[in-house]
Amino acid sequence: MTDEHPHPTTDEATPTPPDGLRAAADAVLARLVGAPAGEVRLREDQWRAIEALVADRRRALVVQRTGWGKSAVYFVATALLRERGSGPTVIVSPLLALMRNQVEAAARAGIHARTINSSNTQEWDTVQAEVAAGDVDVLLVSPERLNNPDFRDRVLPELAAATGLLVVDEAHCISDWGHDFRPDYRRLRTMLADLPPGVPVLATTATANARVTADVAEQLGTGAGTDALVLRGPLDRESLSLGVLRLPDAAHRMAWLADHLGELPGSGIVYTLTVAAAEEVAAFLRQCGHTVASYTGKTENAERQQAEEDLLANRVKALVATSALGMGFDKPDLGFVVHLGSPSSPIAYYQQVGRAGRGVEHAEVLLLPGREDQAIWEYFTSIAFPPEEQVRRTLDVLARAGRPLSLPALEPQVELRRSRLETMLKVLDVDGAVRRVQGGWIATGVPWTYDTERYAWVAKQREAEQQSMRDYVTTSGCRMEFLRRQLDDEQAGPCGRCDTCAGPRFTDSVSPAALDAARGELGRAGVEVEPRKMWPTGLPAIGVNLKGRIPAGEQAAPGRALGRLSDIGWGNRLRPLLAPQAPDAPVPDDIAKAMVGVLADWAKGPGGWASGEPDAPPRPVGVVTMASRTRPRLIHSLGARIADVGRLPLLGSVEYAGDLPRVPRSNSAQRLQALDGALTVPPSLASALRESSGPVLLVDDLMETGWTMAVAARLLRRAGAEGVLPLVLAVQS
Incomplete structure (x- = not known):
């Protein structure tokens, strides 16, 4: 430990500790860092936190820079509390890397630590039995466990009753004013309220401004009847x-x-x-x-x-x-x-x-x-908490269901991708509007208010x-x-x-050599595109009669894209071209030439039709383009350039059957519902497909989820195409 002395912003008097407690704490520290007894000593601010936890059984928030030694506080406090007959320390920890480091650090101090997280599910029963037997000093739990129905309803109450010290690591995650809010962390409010009187609590973070600090300290006081001790030090990192x-x-x-x-x-x-x-x-x-x-x-x-x-x-x-x-x-x-x-x-x-x-x-x-x-x-901002109408829609679906709905069952009925839907449900769970149970999610019927002002402030x-x-x-x-x-x-x-x-x-x-190499790497065009092979679950529930595996005779083949929008190479060139506000115009020459290069590499590469391999697939017999609401000139001109250079006929386009539908940029089921019956193969294109003998290139601008391509490929295969080879400018990620 260093001899730095951060100055806390809250300076509260604490009783004189029992004789020998400080010496015992320093002895544990020596074991923790592998130093001879007497050669290391806790800093005064570390000791203040340990004293508050062990001697005074208080709740404390420690906001100190990375590397200050926050883990030393809770390991030393754990050893001292266990010596005095307290139950195990429970550490709520956000990442597996942290858990692995902490288990190893604890062992150096003679502290037996175990974890319950997504990577060791086969060990959960054994770990819980060890905790019940009193053989575990520290239990590290991921925040997601706190709202697992079985863990929340069966394990957590017993754990809260037996806990000797609760530690909330990376505590800024509790606050939705913070940069890294995680809904699962808000479950800690319930655990804090259920702790028996006198159980100390420690929250630690290196990244909390004044507002987040105040918010976390307020939440720490839940059920305690007293304010939390706040120890906040300077955040300089002299190294x-x-x-x-x-x-x-x-x-x-x-x-x-x-x-x-x-x-x-x-x-x-x-x-x-x-x-x-x-x-x-x-x-x-x-x-x-x-x-x-x-x-x-x-x-x-x-x-x-x-x-x-x-x-x-x-x-x-x-x-x-x-x-x-x-x-x-x-x-x-x-x-x-x-x-x-x-x-x-x-x-x-x-x-x-x-x-x-x-x-x-x-x-x-x-x-x-x-x-x-x-x-x-901007992309990450776009996947923030959904607007009110989408939240209300989800609550209505759950209320009408009358039974638990799993994420796969709920997703087709709301316009949200699964990851965003799950995050929203966790927030609603914290607010009491929904509850996660065995089999999925239910609506509780508790009135819920969309906090427009708060969400706007966070944005x-x-x-x-x-x-x-x-x-x-x-x-x-x-x-x-x-x-x-x-x-x-x-x-x-x-x-x-x-x-x-x-x-x-x-x-x-x-150096010129490094710059040439970097330009060559970033300029390398071509990303393999895997086709969709399974229809998403839940489609029959929303009136789309598709389920299970897509028949091999109706699938697209693996395809190619010029690049990913998230690339730092071609992505930088493609993002402005495909941005929502970008004007529709013929494909730029550099993009067209790069796409021709992608096609040539594809043809000559392993498994390509021009590879010369004995089982090489047949050469494409024509080019088909996709209809587009936003970029018809771009797509048609790209298809025409590919056809011209490849000396292939431009066979036509997959068109929309009526008015151009609004295809939700949300989840798979909603996209397929919008696409169901919306695309058609015109008679002239169908006739050309029947007269051809071989696969066709299907040209589009952007593949976000792959479902538009899957539906179009199914139609083309049913109309007579022997294969469909997707060729697109960009994939989303």
Whole structure:
């Protein structure tokens, strides 16, 4: 532990502790950090928190910078409370990475820790039996468990009754004023209210401004009859040197990484804003000879754990990661954090850079902002809490059902994608309007009010946070001071270390070779598109007579797209072209040429019709385009260019049967309901298909979910096409 002494904002007198309690606490700390007894000592602010929990059985909120030693507080308090006969400590923890780190840390202090989370379901019964037998000192629980019906109704009441200390880690997630609100965390209100009198509670976070701090402290007081003790310290990170490099484009940023990654100290993290970018950058850096791995929300759990272990052991120079590698990952000697693109919130940025420099004297923090950042922010903003009419619709469907509805059964009846629907239901559950039970969700009948003012304020706050990140990039003042003021740190002042205080430490130069390689990588066109093979569940309930597997004779074949909208290569070119407000115009020459290249690579590649392989499929016999409400000129001109270059006939278009339908940009079932009967194959196109002998290329602009393509391919196959090969400008992600 260091000798820093953060000054709390709340200074309340506490009784003199029992003799020897402080010495016992320091002895536990020594075991925790692996030091000889007597050589380490808790800081005064750490001791104040432990004293409040153990001697006074209070509730406390600790807001301290990353690396301050918050976990030491709850492990030392656990050991002391267990020695005095208290029940196990329950830690509500948001990420599996944190849980794995905490179990290992606890063992060093002789504390037996176990977890209940989504990755160890086969162990739950054993863990619960160990808890009941008193063999577990610390139980780490993911917030999602708190509203699992079986856990909530059977395990949680017994756990609340036996708990000796409740710890809420990353407590800013409780507050929907915070940057990382998680509805599952709000379940803690119920647990707090149900705790027996005298059970201490500790909430910890490094990323809470004044408003979030007040909100969390108020919630901590639930059922306690007394205010929570708030210990808030300065948020400076003396080991971090912050900087910003503003480079012309994505190719320059990737080239800079390729040239300079090896110069950064130790091993670290390169953050990207999207899964596609993480995978793209990791692949490029590996090609350039760097030992890196990607880490995203789509990475399998076993691969994630291996990647974490490789970084902890310095077997890789960096993990190229999304925010999936965030709260809870603990590597004290992490030497750098580089952001390839700006997070949308300075608070989230402070949290992520806080992964570095926790156990070393110096760590580099660099932000390389991109012009695509704003578009990515806007996408994530678009999936915020739904408007009132969609919420009311969901409540009405649940009320009429008269039985629990699972997410797959509910989704077809509301215009929300499943992930967004689930988040909304969790919020409604916290508000008491719905309840999760065995078999799904039910409406409770409790009156519910849509808090328009609150949601509008949160949306406005998000906009302000985005502007703050733009201001962070352009500020001429101290960057650490800027971030600390965003967190309402009253002691914020110039750090003397960042690139505006001490001057830049890195140039923006890139080598021609690295820039050429980056441009080649980003300019590489072509993404494989997998066809839909199963109809979504619940379609018969909304009048669409489709279910189960799509017959092989009615499926599209695997196809190709020029790029993903979330790419930092072609995505930057395609996003403006396909933006809702973009004018409809003939396909630009560079896009058309790139699409021809994609088609040529597809034909000559493995399994392509021009590959020369013995079982190569037949060559396409024609081009078909999709009708469009918004970009008919773009799609028709693209189809015509493909037909002309490929010397193929332009056979016609899949048209709309009547007025162009409004196809909801929500969930699969709603899209299919809107498309059911809306598309048709004109007689002239059907005749051309019957006269042809081979597959056709089906050209469209954007594939968001793949259902429009699936419906069109089914119609074309039924009309006589021997195969349908999708060819689109972009896929959503």
